[in-house]
Amino acid sequence: MDNPALEPRHNWRVLLQLRAIAIMGQAICVLIIFLFFDTVENTALMAAIIAVYALINGILWVQLRNPELPGNKSYLFQILLDIAELSAIFYLSGGTDNPFIFYFLVPLSISAVVLPLSHVVCVAVSAIIAFSFLSVYNLPLPEFTEKSLNLTLSHFALWFNFAMCCIFITGFITHIVGYMRKQQSWLSDSREHLLQDEQILAIATHAAGTAHELGTPLNSMKLIIEELLLDIKDNETAHKDVQQLKTQLDNCTQILRNLSEEARINEHWHNDITDATQYMEKVLDKWRILRPDVSLNYQVKAGASPFIKVDPTLDQAFLNLLNNAADANPNAIEIKAKWNLEEFILTIKDHGAGISNQVLERLGQKLTTTKDGMGIGFFLSNASVARRGGTVALYPVEEGGTLTRITIPFAEKQT
Incomplete structure (x- = not known):
């Protein structure tokens, strides 16, 4: 998950x-x-400085499209350029x-948010030196009387400066606080996902060990059953029952073998893009074999099916x-x-006894035990769906039962 609050491009x-x-x-001020x-003689020079400044800013906007951005030293150089x-x-x-002299605080505020302390100190010292120099060396403002504009230029500039400060505080500071909140949300989500990954890893490790331990007794049982089949081959009824036991043992062995193979998460782990409705039909066909006692009503939306x-x-x-629905x-x-x-x-949608609101709040967020044992299964299912960018939600049904809603985003490329 990318952190939206730590992107250097945003700072630039x-x-x-x-x-x-x-x-x-x-x-606008120079134009006014x-x-x-007419008595101001340096209007053209100020306009030239602003034009060069705008040109530099435009060039940087173009360079901002590059995938690689310069580091903190370049950012510091641009802040010092603002002060110059x-x-x-x-x-x-x-x-x-x-009256606009306090605009020196704007680049200092930006550097305090973005740059390390040593760079911020450099900006602060530069701003102090510039302020000190301007307090001694400058070209004075022309004097204007209230007769020309009904107010002094100083009063108008002070009002405008105050308005700009209000806009700056409202816009920039609020913007920075918003990104800080996004960062806190990102950190919280990261901690939650890390905790879930640790819990899933613990369950997977335990499952792999259990599968290995079950292999030995299953093999022993298979040998015993094969000997029983030879001993009771004349008893048709007993032979049929033992043969069914052998079939179930073979199924258990195959399930454990599949569990061991699918637990190896490596570069060969396959991610397929498939038709969603066809995929669900395959899953339901497999489930019908595992749960032949279940009666269900499956409805599909008409139209072209998406790919997931x-x-x-x-x-x-x-x-x-x-299985959780069938168990209910x-x-x-x-x-x-x-x-x-x-x-x-x-x-x-099932028509079981339903789940309490207290359990609903915990399911999927951390390991939870329920009377029917659905807590761990739901936790792992929620994590698997979340890896695909989807969600799993449970809703109580008024007439009794639970509604499970699963969402899976479409695949990026559909064929």
């Missing part, structure tokens, strides 16, 4: 966006001075008497959820397959 995008806002504000105040540009503009427009990505763990996940009540199980524009949806 925030810097360039704020720089673009500063460029537009500076350009050019149109209404502001220093040049303020030198030509009154120095520290300019499957693997053996998903097969077992569906079987576990179907094997009669009149309703299964419906449908889909929307993005995902395949399967609902399984």
Whole structure:
């Protein structure tokens, strides 16, 4: 899972966006001075500085499309470039008497959020030096009286500066806080997935050991049954019963063999893209063999079926959820397959006793034990479906029973 709050590209995008806002504000101020105040002599020079600054910002926007981005040193250089540009503009427009002088705090705020402490200190020292220089060396602002604009330029600039500060705090700080919340959510989800993976690994390790331990007694039982078949070959009834036991033992041996083979997760683990309805029909056919006592009603949405990505763990996940419904009540199980524009949806409705709300809140999030033993099976099924980007949810039914809703997103490429 990618962390949305730690992407360097986002930090560069925030810097360039704020720089673009500063460029537009500076350009508007220079335009107002050019149109209404003829006594200012440095308007053309300020416009040239802003134009070069805008050109640099545009070039960086283009470079932002590159897959590889420069590191913190380049980011620091751009912050220092902001301070240099502001220093040049303020030198030509009154120095520290300019009401916008506190815009120096904007690049400092950005660096404090993005850069390490040593770089932030460098920015702070640069801003202090620039402020100190401008307090002594600058070209003074022209004096304007209230008769020309009904208010002094200083008062208007102070109002505009305050408004810009409010916009900056509302936009930038809120934006940063939003990404911090996303980061916290990402960390919480990562911890939850890590805990689930550890629990699944523990179950898989125990299952592999159990499969190995069961192999020896099953082989011994098979040898004994083969000897019994030879001893009772004249007794047709007993021979038939023992033959059935041998068949069941062979099935157990095959199940353990499949469990051992499918537990080897390596580069040969296959992920198939298949037709969703055909896949579900195969799963249901296999389930009918395992649970011949179950009566079900299977309905499929009309129309072209979507494609989904499957693997053996998903097969077992569906079987576990179907078995949970059958264990609750094997009669009149309703299964419906449908889909929307993005995902395949399967609902399984049983008419059992239902599940308490307390158990519903814990199922799938951590290992939970219920009276019918469905907790571990549901936990593993939920994890398998989640690996495919899907969800498993349980809903109580008013007339009694439980509705299980499984969603699987469509495969990226459909053929």
